[in-house]
Amino acid sequence: MARIYQLPTHTRLWLTLAMLLCSLPQLFRGPLWQSGLLVLVVVIRMLVDRQRIGLPGRTARTALLLITVALTFYSFGRLYGPDAGVALLVSLFALKYLEVVKLRDAYVLMVLGYFVCATSLLFYQGILMFFYVLACITLLTACLVGINHSDTSARAPQHLRTAAVMLMQAVPLMVVLFILVPRVAPLWNMQIGSGQVKTGMSDTLSPGEVSSLSRSSEVAFRVAFEGDVPPMAQRYWRGLTLSTFDGRTWRQGLPAGMSAQDYLVGANQTPPHWFSVLKKAALQDALHYQYRVVMEPSHRRWLYAMAVPFVTDPDLRMARDFRLVADSQVDQRLGYQVTSVPSATGAMTLTPQERQLMLTLPASVGPRARSLAMQWRRDADSDSVVVQTALHYFHNEPFYYTLNPPRLEQDSIDDFLFRSRRGFCEHFASSFTFLMRAAGIPARVVAGYQGGQLNPVDGHLVVRQYDAHAWSEVWLDGRGWVRVDPTAAVAPQRIESGLQAALDAQGNTASNLGLDFSGFSGASWFGQIKIWMDYVDFRWQTWVLDYDTGRQLAFLSRIFVSVTPMKIALALLVCLGLPLLLILGWMLWRRERHPLSQEEKEFNRLFRLVERRGLTLAPGTTPRQLAEAISDRWPKAATQALHWRQRYERLMYSALPGDKKKQLYHLRRLRNRLYKLLY
Amino acid sequence: MPGPLKRLYRRWLARRLPPARQIVLSQKRVFIFPTGYGFLYLLVAALLFVGGINYENNLILSLSFLLASLFMVAILHTFMNFSGLGLRNGTSESGFSGGSGALQVILFADQRTHHSVRLSWPGQSAQQVHVIKGEECAVWLNLSLPHRGRIAAPRIRVESRYPLGLLCAWSYVTLDHYCLAWPRPVASDHCPADGGEHQHSVASSGQGGNEEFQGLREYTPGDSLRKVDWKGYARGRGLYTKVFAEPAGGRLWLRWSLVEGLPEEQRLSVLCYWTLALDKEQAPYGLELPGLTLAPDSGDVHRWRVLDALACYPEFD
Numbered sequence: 001m002a003r004i005y006q007l008p009t010h011t012r013l014w015l016t017l018a019m020l021l022c023s024l025p026q027l028f029r030g031p032l033w034q035s036g037l038l039v040l041v042v043v044i045r046m047l048v049d050r051q052r053i054g055l056p057g058r059t060a061r062t063a064l065l066l067i068t069v070a071l072t073f074y075s076f077g078r079l080y081g082p083d084a085g086v087a088l089l090v091s092l093f094a095l096k097y098l099e100v101v102k103l104r105d106a107y108v109l110m111v112l113g114y115f116v117c118a119t120s121l122l123f124y125q126g127i128l129m130f131f132y133v134l135a136c137i138t139l140l141t142a143c144l145v146g147i148n149h150s151d152t153s154a155r156a157p158q159h160l161r162t163a164a165v166m167l168m169q170a171v172p173l174m175v176v177l178f179i180l181v182p183r184v185a186p187l188w189n190m191q192i193g194s195g196q197v198k199t200g201m202s203d204t205l206s207p208g209e210v211s212s213l214s215r216s217s218e219v220a221f222r223v224a225f226e227g228d229v230p231p232m233a234q235r236y237w238r239g240l241t242l243s244t245f246d247g248r249t250w251r252q253g254l255p256a257g258m259s260a261q262d263y264l265v266g267a268n269q270t271p272p273h274w275f276s277v278l279k280k281a282a283l284q285d286a287l288h289y290q291y292r293v294v295m296e297p298s299h300r301r302w303l304y305a306m307a308v309p310f311v312t313d314p315d316l317r318m319a320r321d322f323r324l325v326a327d328s329q330v331d332q333r334l335g336y337q338v339t340s341v342p343s344a345t346g347a348m349t350l351t352p353q354e355r356q357l358m359l360t361l362p363a364s365v366g367p368r369a370r371s372l373a374m375q376w377r378r379d380a381d382s383d384s385v386v387v388q389t390a391l392h393y394f395h396n397e398p399f400y401y402t403l404n405p406p407r408l409e410q411d412s413i414d415d416f417l418f419r420s421r422r423g424f425c426e427h428f429a430s431s432f433t434f435l436m437r438a439a440g441i442p443a444r445v446v447a448g449y450q451g452g453q454l455n456p457v458d459g460h461l462v463v464r465q466y467d468a469h470a471w472s473e474v475w476l477d478g479r480g481w482v483r484v485d486p487t488a489a490v491a492p493q494r495i496e497s498g499l500q501a502a503l504d505a506q507g508n509t510a511s512n513l514g515l516d517f518s519g520f521s522g523a524s525w526f527g528q529i530k531i532w533m534d535y536v537d538f539r540w541q542t543w544v545l546d547y548d549t550g551r552q553l554a555f556l557s558r559i560f561v562s563v564t565p566m567k568i569a570l571a572l573l574v575c576l577g578l579p580l581l582l583i584l585g586w587m588l589w590r591r592e593r594h595p596l597s598q599e600e601k602e603f604n605r606l607f608r609l610v611e612r613r614g615l616t617l618a619p620g621t622t623p624r625q626l627a628e629a630i631s632d633r634w635p636k637a638a639t640q641a642l643h644w645r646q647r648y649e650r651l652m653y654s655a656l657p658g659d660k661k662k663q664l665y666h667l668r669r670l671r672n673r674l675y676k677l678l679y
Numbered sequence: 680m681p682g683p684l685k686r687l688y689r690r691w692l693a694r695r696l697p698p699a700r701q702i703v704l705s706q707k708r709v710f711i712f713p714t715g716y717g718f719l720y721l722l723v724a725a726l727l728f729v730g731g732i733n734y735e736n737n738l739i740l741s742l743s744f745l746l747a748s749l750f751m752v753a754i755l756h757t758f759m760n761f762s763g764l765g766l767r768n769g770t771s772e773s774g775f776s777g778g779s780g781a782l783q784v785i786l787f788a789d790q791r792t793h794h795s796v797r798l799s800w801p802g803q804s805a806q807q808v809h810v811i812k813g814e815e816c817a818v819w820l821n822l823s824l825p826h827r828g829r830i831a832a833p834r835i836r837v838e839s840r841y842p843l844g845l846l847c848a849w850s851y852v853t854l855d856h857y858c859l860a861w862p863r864p865v866a867s868d869h870c871p872a873d874g875g876e877h878q879h880s881v882a883s884s885g886q887g888g889n890e891e892f893q894g895l896r897e898y899t900p901g902d903s904l905r906k907v908d909w910k911g912y913a914r915g916r917g918l919y920t921k922v923f924a925e926p927a928g929g930r931l932w933l934r935w936s937l938v939e940g941l942p943e944e945q946r947l948s949v950l951c952y953w954t955l956a957l958d959k960e961q962a963p964y965g966l967e968l969p970g971l972t973l974a975p976d977s978g979d980v981h982r983w984r985v986l987d988a989l990a991c992y993p994e995f996d
Contacts, residue, residue: 111719137749148842171745580755
């Protein structure tokens with residue numbers, strides 16, 4: 001049956017708004033011409049709707065489409081791939097909007113709209129974006145309501161209200177589905193990088209690198225502890241160990257003869273011997289920290305955790321130097337669960353190759369430092385005494401902790417140790433490690449973060465870029481790898497209470513260094529808002545974005561003792577079916593009931609009164625029969641009963657002019673009089 | 680659908696949805712099924728689900744869940760919008776057989792407003808109405824009249840896709856309603872009437888030529904408009920009908936028995952032709968059919984009564 005259908009005018013506004021708002025997030029990412037296209041399309045459509053011009057013909061629309069495709073190719077160099085694909089989708093969405101005439105076109109537009117919304121979520125996953133998309137979906141739904149509305153005089157706000165009500169009812173069901181629907185493993189792997197280059201740690205360490213990071217207050221990662229929170233001075237988040245040195249820069253190095261396979265242990269591979277030993281030692285120790293790290297995209301593979309980190313996630317691996325490595329770059333926020341056992345470091349062994357690597361120094365660098373180390377070596381009778389001597393040296397000599405160290409000359413070690421003596425953590429870590437190696441103690445530099453700030457709302461830890469830090473680890477026979485932080489010897493405040501405090505103690509203030517310490521500072525309302533925003537952001541990440549199979553199982557096993565597919569299916573059935581049944585039941589129940597008028601209620605009241613006084617009445621008793629029954633049983637009430645009947649009948653059956661309320665009032669008074677007479 | 684199956688389906692429908700004068704669409708009568716767009720929408724939700732799984736993006740998964748939930752909510756809303764709608768017989772407009780008549784169906788809403796309700800029946804394009812709570816809404820549905828007699832109302836398909844167009848709720852309603860098809864007039868030279876002067880072809884037809892003006896009486900609805908005293912009405916005296924004395928030629932009786940030698944339907948067609956002819960002349964005439972006699976009279980209402988009687992033959996109410 002052919003039906004000529006024109007898009008109703010009362011829906012145009014919502015259609016236009018939906019198109020604009022759905023595309024908006026992509027316009028910020030996409031090329032500029034896309035915004036131009038959108039404006040063009042809206043203007044043409046507006047003129048068409050006002051009948052200033054005709055709808056562009058097929059030729060014009062095809063030309064527009066070809067131009068769009070060409071521009072997409074020009075901007076991205078290809079027509080596939082996430083960015084070009086999304087740009088093409090958004091353009092098609094706009095072009096479809098231009099040619100909407102029939103109901104069918106509008107439906108196609110809606111479908112495109114859903115996809116455009118989905119792509120926004122692909123690139124932005126914040127809580128605000130989700131609510132924005134919800135608003136877009138509401139608009140799209142309002143469009144659907146509008147185009148299915150037959151009444152030409154319908155008002156546009158009505159559609160939005162209907163759509164909002166429906167979505168409000170749908171959201172609880174969505175939550176249930178979200179919690180219960182099992183997550184399937186990806187069918188094929190797709191990863192989308194947000195493509196934004198962010199500040200973060202690089203895989204090398206040379207003087208000045210960490211201090212440049214300190215100028216950023218961006219969040220590096222967040223940590224939620226389950227149970228004990230380690231004290232500030234113990235929070236060393238290890239990211240990399242750097243073991244080769246070329247005189248200026250520290251780099252990662254693999255001991256000779258060791259394969260990467262042997263170096264990294266994944267969850268689903270047979271563990272090498274060292275890992276089994278480590279695991280055994282870890283099991284014996286009571287002191288351990290359990291926490292979940294949520295990392296911001298770093299576009300690197302390494303992760304941050306405290307020593308010695310054990311994970312169960314199949315995508316993560318643990319390295320022989322107590323680090324965590326992801327299988328692929330962290331291009332999106334990544335959450336992972338860690339159990340750290342600090343004392344397990346002692347169970348590690350040092351192979352001769354490793355010892356060799358950890359003692360190697362470039363030949364021509366730091367002759368003075370070498371002789372100083374040799375002297376310490378001769379004076380001391382054990383390695384730990386050498387370490388102590390070095391720390392004393394840093395503490396007692398006039399070393400300064402500063403964000404703006406002077407440039408170092410050719411020999412970075414000697415120049416720092418004996419001339420400038422002003423440096424940031426990387427200077428201290430680098431020279432300390434050099435000294436240790438020169439003294440014959442295996443040592444390496446560790447780069448990562450130290451400290452972090454606790455969010456007062458729920459106690460999760462926020463680690464920012466300015467918490468970046470570098471320190472050393474030395475191998476002491478019998479104790480294994482021991483962490484030594486030479487910065488603590490120079491500026492203990494850095495370790496105890498953070499960079500800001502350390503700089504304050506050295507006589508610098510953040511403002512005159514041009515630094516941004518916008519962490520959770522101050523108790524002002526602005527600070528409070530920041531704390532809460534951080535809290536919401538973190539919870540959004542841990543509860544919603546990271547809700548994967550593992551967390552689903554963990555959550556569900558809190559409700560059901562053991563999680564079986566049968567139970568999940570049942571729960572889904574109950575949670576989805578029950579509300580639907582309830583609403584349906586309510587609808588049916590409401591249908592059965594016929595609303596009583598005031599007069600009918602009045603009649604029923606008298607009817608029940610008479611029955612209470614011991615007179616049995618047939619269900620279909622008329623007012624006349626009721627009045628007669630009263631007169632028969634209680635002759636003295638006969639007159640009142642008659643009056644009541646007359647008044648009732650007049651009120652019910654004659655179109656009596658006058659105030660209905662007043663009539664009802666009289667009726668009620670008559671009933672009250674009867675109430676007293678019926679004994 | 681093959682013939683026997685179709686018959687079975689019809690019989691099942693007739694049993695399930697029996698005809699009645701008034702029908703309120705209850706959950707027993709309402710069917711509900713996704714529309715084409717509904718299926719497309721579900722496909723979109725499924726695609727988003729696959730996308731969410733593949734990109735390991737919980738928000739896209741949520742979006743697909745939201746679409747699915749919205750679909751479920753839409754089932755309720757579509758059903759709620761549709762059920763509770765009442766249909767009952769209205770009047771009907773008769774026509775000659777071979778032509779078309781019309782049936783009036785009145786939709787009423789006791790519980791809630793029903794948006795975008797479409798009514799259709801075979802051979803007729805759909806009509807879309809919305810019925811506001813507590814109000815009634817009349818819809819005329821055209822009906823072709825293939826033969827003389829009572830033409831029963833066909834099965835009406837009532838459907839609604841409101842609010843989202845994802846689902847279609849529909850019901851078949853058979854109203855116990857009919858449209859009368861008058862016989863098709865067939866000209867004949869011989870007037871099957873007696874009692875008057877002329878039993879042959881109709882003679883002069885002046886303005887009530889063979890009647891004598893007697894006076895005026897107050898107009899009652901149904902009086903022939905041609906007998907209204909329009910001049911007096913124009914002077915502002917109100918509506919009066921001119922009353923004439925017995926026609927000089929006496930009363931004419933159209934008699935079944937006088938049309939002879941023709942099949943039944945032909946007879947009725949001839950009677951119909953003369954009914955119209957005499958009505959045009961404004962000659963009072965009566966009708967005598969086996970089982971029914973209508974006293975002579977004239978005017979629109981009388982003509983209708985006579986035509987309806989011819990249509991109903993041989994079963995009169």
